Amino acid sequence: MPLDLKPLSDSKILVVDDDLLMRKVMGTILKDICNVDVLSDSTQVMDYCISGVPPDLILLDVHMPKINGLEVCKQLRELKAMNDVPIIFVTASVEVKSQNECWEAGGSDFISKPIAPSTLVHRVKAHLLNKARLEQLQKLTYKDSLTGLYNRHYLNEHSEAIVKQVKRLNESIGFLMLDLDFFKRFNDLYGHQAGDECLRDAADAIVESLKRPQDVAVRYGGEEFLIILPYTDLTGLQHVAENILSNIKKKNIKHAESPFEYVSFSIGGALSHTKSCEYSLEAMIKIADENLYEAKRLGKNQFVMLNALDV
Known part of the structure; x- marks a missing residue:
């Protein structure tokens, strides 16, 4: 049975970075493939994800003031609604230790700075498609076919x-x-x-x-x-x-x-x-x-x- 996946253009991405230029760059690169929201304050991320429909993907800078990206990711993974949301770290470090910290915090992937536009687009597309496939499979497994509610x-x-x-x-x-x-x-x-x-x-x-x-x-x-x-x-x-x-x-x-x-x-x-x-x-x-x-x-x-x- 073919999976009925929602189009990427209906997806919502959250970009979290305290650097105004980085927010603008990532927003500009991604605006043609999906909907993009931005936050400059890492302390606002939890409220953003709890108060409304969670994003389909988060691009999260590792080095943020107040709460760093690693801690934000750990907090998000405590939320059931965020368990399957891809979190891609954006980092200037290529050290193995830094990469391991991203994985251990619950990250799904990471992108190194300076960002290559084609890499950003392809990484985001791949994670959004994988998430859409997972959601559709979960729907077939966990949803009541008559009412659409969970079973x-x-x-x-x-x-x-x-x-x-x-x-x-x-x-x-x-x-x-x-x-x-x-x-x-x-x-x-x-x-x-x-x-x-x-x-x-x-x-x-x-x-x-x-x-x-x-x-x-x-x-x-x-x-x-x-x-x-x-x-x-x-x-x-x-x-x-x-x-x-x-x-x-x-x-x-x-x-x-x-x-x-x-x-x-x-x-x-x-x-x-x-x-x-x-x-x-x-x-x-x-x-x-x-x-x-x-x-x-x-x-x-x-x-x-x-x-x-x-x-």
Whole structure:
């Protein structure tokens, strides 16, 4: 099966260098093949990568004031969203020791100064193409073919790492378990083709409610969905749940066998605000599922959060 790769022109590159001339040179060389953003302050890189869609590639000067490029790279590799983003160091040193430091920091490649334009272009193109191929293969492996959300295979492979990373940073993590109300009745009334379309629309409502790249939405099974929200407090968890309830209502998927007359979600939540104790993925999913059951018992089409996890 041929891979459906996105064009290089849709890729976004971040150039980080405190030298204005170097930023201009690299930006000029690369502007015709991709979108280029620039930063002169290495302390801004983490916020840039966390606050929006991560770049597809970073060109990072090794010798930066405040925080050097090696430390920036190590910090970025702590972020799940940055694990597969190529980081190419730009360095004036050709010493073996300096090159080894780049590899050990998590760098994908390095380019020596003075920069040869053809080398820069070919290195960047090669890494962008490799990243696009990897993303497409991951999509085929880890995405649900019907909804486009992550599947259980992804959950089994990657979710524990997400939990451990959050715990290592002494942060909280939230879970939402969702179930479509009266979905069997919907299928019986409208047919399975309409049911599939309903599941796709429901997945869209979930995606529209998630604003951060680190948030993970999984088709857990059938009409049940799981959302993982790292670095989220109770207010954030409630906000996402309310947005999902609002967005699925806006879809206005007619359901004559529902008392609400449209397709709706019941949602159960779980939140761990533990700073130092052990907690597990299974325990959080269990609590979210119990709260989902309570939402169903109380009449459906609502979010229930009766308890948090703090073990």
